Amino acid sequence: MSSKPKMEFKGAHQAFTSRWKKTDDTMCMHSMSFHLLHAMRNEFFASYLYLLEQTPLVKLYAVTCEYIKGEKQFYYRAQKFYEDVPATEEGMLGDFVEICHVDLEGSRRFLSRFMGPDKAGTKCALDCGCGIGRVSKGVLLPLFETIEMADMTEEFLLHAHEEYLGDDADRVETYYCYNLQELCPPLKKYDVIWMQWVACHLTDKDLMKFLMRCKKSLRPNGVIIMKENMARKGSKLDPVDSSLIRHLDIMKNIIFRAGLEVLAVEKQEGFPDAIVPVWMVAMK
Template identity: 80%
Template sequence: MRRYDCEKQFYYRAQNFYKDVPASEEGMMGDFVEISEIDLEGSRQFLKKFGPGKAGTKRALDCGCGIGRVSKGVLFPVFESMEMLDMMEEFILHAHECYLGDYADQVEAYYLYNLQEFIPPTKRYDVIWLQWVACHLTDKDLMKFLMRAKQSLRPNGVIIIKDNMARQGCKLDPIDSSIIRQLDIMKNIIQTAGLTILDVEKQEGFPEAIVPVWMIAMR
């Protein structure tokens, strides 16, 4: 099978998988909805290192936003306005019409896009947040997106990736087309994209059954 066909199938499987995922917190968290608040608090504390007084607080972009769980729990309380991106229309509609509540008034734009095809506006965002979505891009497409994202940061802006990181090597889940990369492999992709890593922190408080989750800040 040609490489192009393999990549096309890789992305098709992910889109097909999420068609069956309910637009709810349970759907966003899989079988681990009970750790949602632990996850959000870890993200809030990590963001504080780069938020007010460092990066600006005018606008953030939530990539792979789903129904807006991270936007609602982490980003909306900090930023004046939000832009949200996801490939699933059902998730974005549920976010706008129901889940976000009054926070929906702070959303400047919703983008119905696959991340590998999205070209963010230049010099627009103080923070770009990618949680459990970098894993759905090939190495090449992740590197290219990070290069584009770098151009879309405002002065002192940061990109934050939060994702599962393999203890060794890379692991492909053929069901949802996610790639769990070793932390050093992720760092190499980031640096190859021309970004400087500012901080790396492990999410604490998750069950042992969960592949370790790490947060990486870069610009």
């Protein structure tokens, strides 16, 4: 065996010296490979094989499972990234602000399929990873009596309340400044729970658990709608903003594990070819 992989495992070994003090080089390599694989499979049960094809195991473990200031590095990197994102539509959409109208229109049309008699009601909706409230303003507030908004960045929520939503801010019952892996929505409250471009910032395990909590938060006939970048193949991790895009089949696997039923899937049309495919998934 070459010295390079051995040195990689020894490097990872140093992060766990209290746990692996008495191991020799061979035991270090095998014990750490087992430990790292177990950790990856636990956090990314549906995505990890594809991630391992692209990123060395030790490096991937550091990005996804090590802790910085009490936060998993995977989540810490995302928090640091969004600290520098301006509270504007341009900040929410990056270099593709021109897709805003097409995006909102596609969302409204897809949502309308699940609302009406014997379908979802119009009492209250939850916007998860809402940012400044672009979807809240353009999709949810025109349909629902009240909404609630959740985002980990306080600046985005403040801008939504004080400026972006205007008079409609009065119909926002609650602003949750939480990471979704920590958010526990109220039971049986929402007709629609909307998740857009935020599932990519959760590990498989935390996404599954959050979907399970969302299921308990739905009112009768309520639906969860996820709108997300989907990889053309496998899973791809961006370590800069800690976003993980998954193939649609992998996402369906996580949804199934959460005990949810997929009602419909639809690809968002009208986006530039440079954008990763975006799919909408309705579930209950």
